[in-house]
Amino acid sequence: MSVLDRIGQKLLFTFDPETAHGLSIAALRCGLPVGSRTARDARLKVSLCGLDFPNPLGMAAGYDKNAEVPDALLGLGFGFAEVGTVTPSAQPGNPKPRIFRLPADEAVINRLGFNNEGHAAAEKRLVGRKGRSGIVGVNIGANKDSADRVNDYERGVIRFAPYASYLTVNISSPNTPGLRTMQAREQLGELLSRVMAARAAAARQPPVFLKIAPDLVEAELEDIAAEVTHKAIDGIIVSNTTISRPALRSSGAASETGGLSGRPLFERSTIVLARMRRLLGPDMAIIGVGGVNSAETALEKIRAGADLVQLYTGMIYAGPALPGRIVAGMAHFAETERLKSISDLRDRHLDQWVSRPLN
Known part of the structure; x- marks a missing residue:
């Protein structure tokens, strides 16, 4: 981390996490901070689902919930940016405080609950x-x-198909009660059928990805794989935050409810990734x-079966120059x-990761 990044992080960490997040969005809207400019390298280009990604590193959903700064994020060095999660109607989300830093673990726990300004505001931007x-990409919820x-997801497809490079169906957040039950096979089958029918009816038909949780057992992964294949979904995003609590060094906030992201999520999310690839x-x-915070962790996701990788929490701890450093490292x-x-x-490394137990 550069001296400038350290100063910026120290300043932001004087604020509560949600205020700091808002300040970072405001800074990007104003053209700051400036990430390291990394020259494009043809070897990093990935062609997938009819899209040509200049490099395989993306900003995950959850940061730019309201599609305020996607182009500023691309300017930091990301090969793609995913905005959202966006819901049909604006909603405030869960009561505050609802974001908790775990600095000793380079992790975050959040229970935001799809707080966003709704379809109309994101569409306008x-x-x-x-x-x-x-x-x-546009992440819909x-x-x-x-x-x-299910109709909310259909509405998301119809609303954003004209503008999204791809659409992500997010049924894996742990912070909306009952949402993760939509990963069960019967419910998932209905959801994907209706989502794909909505896309087929759209004048423009972007790829559709499904974002899943890391807290799934082998039988559940098999069911998801079967439905995704049967319904001809274009891709899978592995994974959202986890409700599990691996050994954490941070005290206090580690006991908060919500989804855990950051470095402790790397192992489990990568095992699930490899199993889905298999x-x-x-x-x-x-x-x-999940847990991508360096060129090496990004590369390891690819070795485990990923075509592309995303990060979010890693930038909270490493600063806005992180995507440029990762792309340069790749x-x-x-x-x-x-x-x-x-x-x-x-x-x-697919076999190596598949062989690890899902604890």
Whole structure:
């Protein structure tokens, strides 16, 4: 981390996490902070689902919930940015405080509950960037009080298909009661059928990804793989935050309820990633998320079966220059190992990660 990043982090950490998040969004809107500019390297390009990603590193959903700064994020060095989660109606989310830093673990616990300004606000901003280059995905969710949550996802597909590079169906947040039950096979089958029908009816048909939780057992992963394959979903994002609590060094906040993200999530999310790759085969698009905080952790996700990777919490602790450093590190690795493409690295450690137990 640079001296500037350390100063910025120290300043932001004087504020509560949610205030600090708002300040970081405001800074990006104003053109600050400036990340390290990394030259494009052809070896890092990934072509997936009809999209050409300049590099495999993306900003995960949850940071830019309201599609305020996707282009500023791309300017930090990310190959793509995912905005949201966006729900049809605006909602405040769960009571504050609802974000907790665990600095000793480079982790965060959140129980935000899909707080966002709703479809209309996000759509207005995305309309405003139409025609610009850069891959921007839209993560869609359901309102907490919705009488028909599947319909909320259909509405998200219809609303954002004209603007999204891809759509992500998020049914894996632990902070909306009952949402994760939609991962069960019968409910998932209905959801995916209706989502794909809504996409088929749209004038523009972006790829659709499904974002799953890391807190799944083998039988549940098998059911998800079967439904994703049967319904011809374009890809899987593995994974959301975890409700499990691996050994943590931080005290106090570690006992808070909510989803845990950051470095402690790396192992479990990568095991689930590898198992999904084994279940889905070599052709399904998979994005690996969870604990990415360096070039090496990003590369290891690819070795475990990911085509692309995303981060969020890692930037809280390493600063806005992190994506540029990771992309530069990946390019250096490709040069050192004489790779023609970073995708040549995929699956090299698949067996190793599949063999690890899901504790």
